[in-house]
Amino acid sequence: MRVMAQVAMVMNLDKCIGCHTCSVTCKQTWTNRGGVEYAWFNNVETKPGVGYPRRYEDQERWKGGWALDRRGRLVLRSGGRFARLLSLFSNPDLPSLEDYYEPVTYDYDNLLSAPAGQDMPVARPRSVLTGEPTAITWGANWEDGLGGAPEHAGADPNLSGEWAEKVRFEFEQTFLFHLPRLCEHCLNPACVSACPSGAMYKRVEDGIVLVDQDRCRGWRMCVTACPYKKVYVNHATGKAEKCTFCFPRVEAGQPTVCSETCVGRLRYLGLLLYDADRVGEAAATPDERDLLDTQRGVFLDPEDPGVRAAARESGVPEDWLEAARRSPVYDLAVRYGVALPLHPEYRTLPMVWYVPPLSPVLDAVGAAGGDQDDPDHVFAAVTRLRIPLEYLAELFAAGDTDVVGGVLMKLTALRSYMRERSLGGDGDETALRAVGLTPGEARDLHRLLAVAKYADRYVVPAAHKEDAAALDAVENRCPVGSPPSPAGPRGVALGMPTVRRRAPETPAGGRP
Template sequence: MRVLAQIAMVMNLDKCIGCHTCSVTCKQTWTNRTGVEYAWFNNVETKPGVGYPRRYEDQEHWKGGWMLDRRGRLVLRSGSRTKRLLSLFANPDLPGIEDYYEPVTYDYDTLVSAPAGQDVPVARPRSVLTGEPTQITWGANWEDSLGGTPEHGAGDPNLRGGLAEKVRFEFEQTFLFHLPRLCEHCLNPACVSACPSGAMYKREEDGIVLVDQDRCRGWRMCVTACPYKKVYVNHATGKAEKCTFCFPRIEAGQPTVCSETCVGRLRYLGLVLYDADRVGEAAATTDERDLLEAQRGLFLDPDDPGVTAAARASGIPEDWIEAARRSPVRALISRHKVALPLHPEYRTLPMVWYVPPLSPVLDAVGEAGGDADDPDHVFAAVTRLRIPLDYLANLFTAGDTDAVAGVLMKLTALRSHMRRRSLGEPDDEALLKAVGLTAEDAEALHRLLAVAKYQDRYVVPAGHKEDAAALAGMENRCPVEVSGGRPEDGGHGKVMLGIPGLRRASGGRA
């Protein structure tokens, strides 16, 4: 067992109001400059919808993430190393600017320099890329609050299996929820393995995935390989750029900018410990529906004396181990099991998880003529919610509706329990027992999801300056190294699960 630490995030989607404050503050901090006008390291999508870039979830088209070959081996969907090298100068699996959107500015000079007259001057849009007049026909969240969904919503890749007919985009029948997205900082990042120049790397100390700008050659294989399409190319420098998880703030023990400025207080940041020796085994799980539990099985209990000893042997500081014990992310993922990963079927083992949205359950019970105090009626209503279970399952559990239903039932039981508490009614132990909760667990989960304070939502240990020299000496090699060649022995050994094509991680930073 080789214990490593990973900074992770969980978002409670019931709290997201789609205000885009996180996107704007991230934009002002990281991509408010020439070359990345179209790039949003953090964006908020409306679901159902085709997303940003357009239909990024259609991996049959974009070839992102991993898959199992005929022998059951984990391979990049974008092809072998030889195929990637042969297509360095003609990669066909890249989104175009039309799939993102053409960034625009406005001809503001017209407003101040137009001659006096009876007509009001108009500032017309101009392309930032060409400087020519253009029309605004797409955007990073064109379907904001279902604005463009009647026209484009049927193109959502998650509406497969007959869901497109089931979901009607009519005001009185449709549903929506907001989905904030950023780089997943995966345990098994496809972008790192696909990079021919070794510019993409995963930091050993905290698991953050970064790009070494000095080594990047702009081959763009990382863009293709990332199934979430969260790697962008700076058209001014020709270099790849991506979300850095605000690593300067993380190193100082502060939350990311998107978390700090979140109006709905829906984000949680914390540390988890995981067994790096079993990452390859978990990612190669045969049945896609078992990937959720396979990844959960990687996370270790910091209260276990054996895990603590192994963490110390791996050089993890004591305050980091203590932070892992207090981590809200670990509580939501492993203890209460109400957080789910985004598209586990991509086999990248993402580390940004989500508490799925819960439609108004009591309304569904009433519409069906049920009793809101009867657990059987309440749980049965979960299968008739406005947000179809199949849709949420396609997003978060590789199509496993039972896993999603289990989470929603737990959240439903929690709401009913707290409702009874607020009304002064006795606890319904049968209701909690049916979903595997005790009264103490329910209270802890309620405090975490509903009323958690700043220091409870963000448990981020500061970096250790005394480790900087040692980490530099190790050249920040990829943390999930196995046999097949060590960077210090051969310079370009196979690391990261021994998957062909992954080069040595760079010692530079973003």
């Protein structure tokens, strides 16, 4: 057993209000310079929807993540070394600029310099890449609040199978929830394996995945290999950039910027101990629906004396062991099992997990003519919620509705129990026993999900001073690029653009 530590995150989707504060603060901290105007290390998507970049979840098209070959071995969907070598200078499996959006600025000078006239002057949009006038037709949050649902949401790759016919994008039938996304800092990152120059690396001390800007040659294989499409190309420097998990803050024992500024207090940060020797075996699990259990099996119990002894032998500091013991991420993902990974079928073993949203279950009970105090009626209503179980299962459980249904039933039982206690009752423990919770565990879980304080949500151990020299040697490899000095249109530093533009489509039998 080789014990390693990983900083991980859980997000409670019931609390996300889609305010995009996390996206804005991340943008201002990490991507507020030339070359990454289109890059959102953290973005909030409305589901159902095609996401950002468009249809990034369609791995038949983009070839992201891992798959099993005929011998049951893990292979990159984007191909082996020889296949990547052949596409080194012309990679067909890259999102085009139109799949993101063309970054724009505005001609604000026109507001001041326009001559007097009858019409009000306006600041017209101009492309940051070319400086020419352009039209805004897409963006990172174009579908916010289902704004573009009638035209776009039906193309969501998760809406597949016969069950998708029940989803109707009509005023009284539609549903939505917000899904914040950032780099998953996976245990088995495909981007690291696909990088020809070795620029992508996973830090040994805390598992954060970074890009060495000095080694990066802009081959863009990492963009293809990442199934979440959270690696971006800086079109000014020609190099890859991605979410850094705010490692300078984490090293100081502080939460990430997106977590610190989250209005809904839906994010949890903590440390997980895992057996590095079992990662490959877990990722190669034959049945996709078993990947969740096998990944949880990789995580180690921080209370186990044997695990703690092995961790000490591996060099994990004592205060990190204590942080792992108090980790809210371990509680939500493993101990209580209410947090689930995003698309486990990609086999990257993601380390940003989600508590799935619970629709108003008591309304569903009443609509079906059931008794809200009867656990059987309440549990039965979980299968008839406004957000289809099948859709949530496609996102968080490789299509296994039993997994998602079990989590929602546990959350439903917890709500019913705490609701009765808040109204002065003792709480009916029947529903709790049915989902495997004791009253004490229910109160602890409720405290963590509903009213956890700052110190309980963010348990981030600081880096050790005695490791400063080693960290400095590694972090001299700058993970964030700087644009070159020559300025492009509108005063933005530009290099050779490496974000492809899609060629105009040619109608059948005609010219473009």
